[in-house]
Amino acid sequence: MPRWLRITLLIVSSTTLVLVAVALIAVHLLLQPERITAMLQAQARSAGLELSLASPATPALFPRPALELEGITLSAQNANMPILLAARGSLALPWRTLVHGETVISQMQIDSPRVDLDALQSWFAGLPSGPAAVPKTIPRIDAGVHVTRGTLVRGNQLLLGDVELKSGRLAPEHGFWLTMSGKDPKGTPTELRLSLTPNIKGGALQLDNIELHLTHSTALTLALKGNARWRGAADASARLSGKLDHADAGVYDTDITLTPADESSPLMLALKLDGPNNHADLHLPPLALINWWSELDHDDGPRLAVPPVNGQAQIAQIDAGEISIEGLTIRAGADAPAPASTATPPAKPSPVKPVTPRTSP
Structure with missing residues (x-):
């Protein structure tokens, strides 16, 4: 290689390294x-x-x-x-x-x-109850979020594996979408699709035009629409309504309302379900509901304690893993029966007079 070429290459490579x-x-x-x-x-x-x-x-x-x-x-x-x-x-x-x-x-x-x-x-x-600072602007993510090979657990218990999550652009007053898929411990696929329009107005985060579609295997589909507001910490409210379609049990009208926490009450979830063989009108803290459901299929055996709840429900059958419950009736809080000490005692039966048989003369 000519000397001048070696010097030229040396200068070019050195310049490139310096520029990098x-x-x-x-x-x-x-x-x-x-x-x-x-x-x-x-x-x-x-x-x-x-x-x-x-x-x-x-x-x-x-x-x-x-x-x-x-x-x-x-x-x-x-x-x-x-x-x-x-x-x-x-x-x-x-x-x-x-x-x-x-x-x-x-x-x-x-x-x-x-x-x-x-x-x-x-x-x-x-989180403290009552309003807290809400971000003044919604953070912009122009191309969205991409999560691969995720897992959702509760302690050492696997809830969802092989999680894949993708989302669209996140920006104020711009339609946002999200899809998530995964498999439960038995390999049954679960898929979630969510769309909404976020905005910050009047010191509150507003989520408008919410559409949620959840499927589990091919047997269960939940479709809800509504709106939500968040003013900081546990000061949140929401109203979602739609249909729950179960292949073996029928179609149910579903209504979910979230009430913000205050000085005396925690964040509260109201759930109404109306359909064949199943009816529910319950009020309870949302995280207690998640915990109660997971305890039905606990690693150490089923734990059937009922969380703090107010309302009533009549459920024909619940299947959770190897646990099956039939004919479940719940009455709690204001709708629970009165304690025995305060109940009105039943009336005593009137004494029955003996009847003397009549004999022929």
Whole structure:
């Protein structure tokens, strides 16, 4: 190889390396991973959560600007059980971030997350009642969220595996969609489709035009429509109505109402179900309902304790794993029968006079 060619190649390669180094330094300075990480941690802290990473976020330039996250842990403050564990994640940013420096996430990817429902319930139960600060703006995610190989657990019990989640663009007053699929411990497929329009108005997060469609195997389908409001912490309200279609039991009119917490009452869920062989009109804390249902198929055996509930229900049959209940009737709270000590005693029967048989003369 001629000497001049070797020198030219050396200059070109050196220049390329310098340009790449300069680009990486510029990307690091412009993306400011420490600032974005601190921003995410501050947002989590304002919700009573702690976000930590196994190593500092690292910037990437190709195929587009991004921040790579390793060892993601999301926990409630002062809690022992993490709500979410993920091997890795990525926050993709638009190219304009390098020019304008604005923090806009174009896509969020999470690989192999593990969500613990017990930890989530503990965090939610610890939220103070009454209004709290609501974000002034809805965070923009232009290309949505993509979750792969996720799991949903309750302690050591697997609830849903092989979870795949995709969502569309998240922006104020823009239609948002989400799809999720997974399999229960027996391999039965479950699929969820959700669409809504988010907005912040009057200090409240509004979710309008909600459409929810849930299928479990080919036997159960739930379709609901409605609206919801969130004013911070446990100050939430919602109204959803639609149909529950069970292949073996028929079609049921379904109505769900969420009432916000106040100084004397927790967040309350009202559930009305009306159809063949099953009728329910119940009021109970929503997380207690989830816990009660999961206890029917507990690893250590069925636990049939009824959670705090007010209302009544007549259910022909419940099948949960290997547990089957028939002819279940629930009356609790104001609709429960009066205690024996306060009930009106039954009237004593009148004495019966003996009858003397008549004899012939």
